[in-house]
Amino acid sequence: MPPESAGKELLSILLDKYERSVFFRTGTTPTRRIKIRLYDSGISDYKRYNIESAERRQEVNRAVLDLARMGLVRFRWMKREENHIIAQVSLNTDTAGTVAAAYAFLDRKPGDALAGEIGAEVSELLARVKSPWMRRFLEDCRDVLSRNRSPGNRLPADSGERRNLFRALLFADGQAEKAEVLERAFSIRCFGDSKIFEASVKKRFLDIIRRYSDCGDSGDCGDEELLAFAGIVRYPERFEFRGPLAVRFAPGPESAAEAARDSMPDTRSTAAEFDFSPFRYGASLSYPDFKRGRLSLPPGLARLLSIENKANYISYIHRNPGAAELVVYHGGQFSPSRGAFFRALAAAAPEGCPWYHWGDIDYGGFSMLARLRREIREDVRPCRMDAQELAKYAALALPVTEEYAGKLRDLARRQELADCLPCINYMVENRVKLEQEAMISDEG
Numbered sequence: 001m002p003p004e005s006a007g008k009e010l011l012s013i014l015l016d017k018y019e020r021s022v023f024f025r026t027g028t029t030p031t032r033r034i035k036i037r038l039y040d041s042g043i044s045d046y047k048r049y050n051i052e053s054a055e056r057r058q059e060v061n062r063a064v065l066d067l068a069r070m071g072l073v074r075f076r077w078m079k080r081e082e083n084h085i086i087a088q089v090s091l092n093t094d095t096a097g098t099v100a101a102a103y104a105f106l107d108r109k110p111g112d113a114l115a116g117e118i119g120a121e122v123s124e125l126l127a128r129v130k131s132p133w134m135r136r137f138l139e140d141c142r143d144v145l146s147r148n149r150s151p152g153n154r155l156p157a158d159s160g161e162r163r164n165l166f167r168a169l170l171f172a173d174g175q176a177e178k179a180e181v182l183e184r185a186f187s188i189r190c191f192g193d194s195k196i197f198e199a200s201v202k203k204r205f206l207d208i209i210r211r212y213s214d215c216g217d218s219g220d221c222g223d224e225e226l227l228a229f230a231g232i233v234r235y236p237e238r239f240e241f242r243g244p245l246a247v248r249f250a251p252g253p254e255s256a257a258e259a260a261r262d263s264m265p266d267t268r269s270t271a272a273e274f275d276f277s278p279f280r281y282g283a284s285l286s287y288p289d290f291k292r293g294r295l296s297l298p299p300g301l302a303r304l305l306s307i308e309n310k311a312n313y314i315s316y317i318h319r320n321p322g323a324a325e326l327v328v329y330h331g332g333q334f335s336p337s338r339g340a341f342f343r344a345l346a347a348a349a350p351e352g353c354p355w356y357h358w359g360d361i362d363y364g365g366f367s368m369l370a371r372l373r374r375e376i377r378e379d380v381r382p383c384r385m386d387a388q389e390l391a392k393y394a395a396l397a398l399p400v401t402e403e404y405a406g407k408l409r410d411l412a413r414r415q416e417l418a419d420c421l422p423c424i425n426y427m428v429e430n431r432v433k434l435e436q437e438a439m440i441s442d443e444g
């Protein structure tokens with residue numbers, strides 16, 4: 001490595017340490033050295049400084065001497081190894097203007113100036129997005145920028161990477177209202193390239209959803225589920241259910257075009273209605289077909305029941321084949337398209353028809369219930385999600401950590417879960433949770 005390159009790398013490391021220090025955050029003059037060890041007491045913070053390689057060692061030594069001649073750094077030779085091995089190098093913060101000169105030498109914006117620019121970008125995006133998890137992320141970024149005068153690790157320092165991330169967030173926020181887009185199509189529409197999202201945005205995008213959304217809160221969502229939560233899917237979603245649901249497709253040009261494409265009879269003159277009630281052991285409807293149709297439910301429907309876990313859903317519909325209810329597979333935190341399906345069910349349900357939700361008796365299960373109440377129907381009732389069930393299946397309950405119990409306490413403060421406090425408090429007091437698969441053995 002040329003001495004100039006080594007010098008810039010060392011100086012950049014020192015400025016990074018400076019921007020992480022309390023002195024930078026408070027805007028005060030450092031009272032301690034901002035330093036790194038090159039080779040001090042056998043320890044090195046800079047792995048390129050190889051004392052066994054004369055060439056490497058001399059290159060770094062020359063770089064440090066050059067920086068010192070410019071007044072940007074100070075250094076100390078290792079005892080009894082003067083002019084041979086450098087022990088430490090530190091940023092010169094004693095002389096006025098030298099820190100600014102260090103930034104200028106690297107052609108790098110000072111952290112507080114960069115924080116100001118990024119803060120303006122964050123505020124602009126915050127004024128445009130509506131998704132709660134995006135707003136929580138951006139508000140956190142704004143707080144960190146204000147408090148630390150630095151974006152920390154929440155946002156990329158590179159303006160191009162940051163621009164791509166913000167573009168993806170803004171596009172996903174608008175896409176949420178349209179409910180669903182394939183991942184490759186998302187990248188093409190957002191960036192004009194099918195690979196940019198995967199290559200340079202997806203990892204940080206997923207980290208944001210995982211940290212700031214209801215989906216990530218439960219801690220057990222995979223990447224595919226996290227993306228679906230934001231309306232980005234690998235394949236169009238399918239909704240699984242069992243019961244007297246009917247879908248009516250109105251006639252029109254779209255039906256004619258589809259009929260021609262699929263070599264089917266032209267049904268423009270008549271509406272088509274499909275009744276799923278004969279499917280005693282479950283049926284499914286794709287999101288594209290759901291968008292084309294209108295759902296209806298019979299006046300005598302006894303209840304709607306959403307079930308979080310797939311195994312419990314399948315077991316339940318096989319054990320209760322003749323029940324006058326609509327049973328829906330809920331899955332994890334629902335995506336925008338599944339949310340649209342749930343809202344359509346709520347609108348189609350006859351007056352007075354109750355909606356029950358059966359999920360895990362844990363943080364994720366109750367956060368899903370809370371979200372159903374916030375976004376679908378405020379009177380959704382819990383099914384088999386109480387302290388009595390926890391006590392009944394105590395031998396199959398799982399232990400939880402103190403950190404998890406803290407999350408449950410936070411959950412207990414949500415107004416929409418006030419009626420669930422006895423069960424949540426039981427989980428906290430006994431440090432347990434219960435996955436609903438434990439109930440399959442005697443489900444009825």
